[in-house]
Amino acid sequence: MRTTNVNFNTNYIGKPYFNNVKFTGILHIDKKNGNINDSWFFRDEKILASSADHIKTFFPEGADVLIYGCSVGEENISFKSFVPESKYRVIGYDTSTDALRIGKRGVYSLFSNWHDSYLMPNMNYPLAECELANHSKEECIKMQELRRKFHEIMYEVPASEEYRDINNKYGFIVMKYQNKNFVEKFYRVRDKFTKQIDLRFGNFINVGQIKKERPVGGIFFRNAIYHLCGNNVNEVLNFNAPVQICHNIDKLMEYAVSCVHKTLDNDGIFVIGNHIKEHLYLADDLADKSKTISFCDTPYFVESNIKHQEYRNLKFYKESPLLTALLKDGNFEPIKYSVLSAFGSKIEVPVMFKKVRI
Helix, strand or coil: CCCCCCCCCHHHCCCCCCCCCCCCCECEECCCCCCEECCCCCCCHHHHHHHHHHHHHHCCCCEEEEEECCCCCHHHHHHHCCCCCCCEEEEEEECCHHHHHHHHHCEEEEECCCCCHHHCCCCCCCCCHHHCCCCCHHHHHHHHHHHHHHHHHEEEECCCHHHHHHECHHHHHHHHHHCCCCCEEEEEECHHHHHHEEEEECCHHHHHHCCCCCCEEEEECCCCHHHHCCCCHHHHHHHCCCCCCCCCHHHHHHHHHHHHHHHCCCCCEEECCCCHHHCCCECCCCCCHHHEEEHHHCCCCCCCCHHHHHCCCCEEECCCHHHHHHHHHHCEEEEEEEEEEECCEEEEEEEEEEECCC
């Protein structure tokens, strides 16, 4: 997600809540923790492809797919490329009117030395510098196929100054300065797909209140659920940020999951991300001690890391409250896993859950 940094609060449970977030564009640097709010097309494309296969199998007559925290809509377009048939509509929701305004324009930027720059023609598949080395033949074939899918949805348009608000100008200038052979191209959504990729103002906490217009085969809220409870574990362990802990996290997650369950049709899927903040949750003093664990006993602890040593006794949930809520009463079952990379560790975590028929 780009910059949909929404601070949810348990006080909003069951109540309509909209917080218009200022959109500042890709490469925006968070001054509080140094993180870069970035995004790209086909992020974790294996999960997108698997999700599309599942929805096409269980909803052959068509369905809506809801993507929350969609920002300007890159994830919407990426997923739509796997379900190009008109019977599948992708509806993105976000709380930033700035992001929605840019997204509804339907024009997007691709540029050199980024994770999705291989989608441009004649770029020899350059990704970010840290990923450039030694792509296998299989990887190149995969990227060629993603490029083909992208160009089925999008077509190139001339550059224009009116599109400069897509990217954060300061971060973008630095990137251009560091890359002498910098290339940037702009692409627009083809007319035949504009009605199949919808963008709306809306908040994930209100997912249970939407008026369904047709079967809902999927709900995505990837790498953003931690906003529900302010779970800032990444900032704490990387940047010594103040610890923020939600005191009603179990109740909050149960409510969120119940809303997702209510909205999804049978066999529909709920898809989350593989960021550490989706799977490792800080615990407060009120949490059941039998359900918590010290950070030093988690698989994410690195003995040689000074910051980790400082927080070695910080308490976390043994199982994420989100996962506990999803598995409660057998309403969901995990059907797809992804690799979570954090602090030098690689751990397989569930990211796709199917609503069990009831």
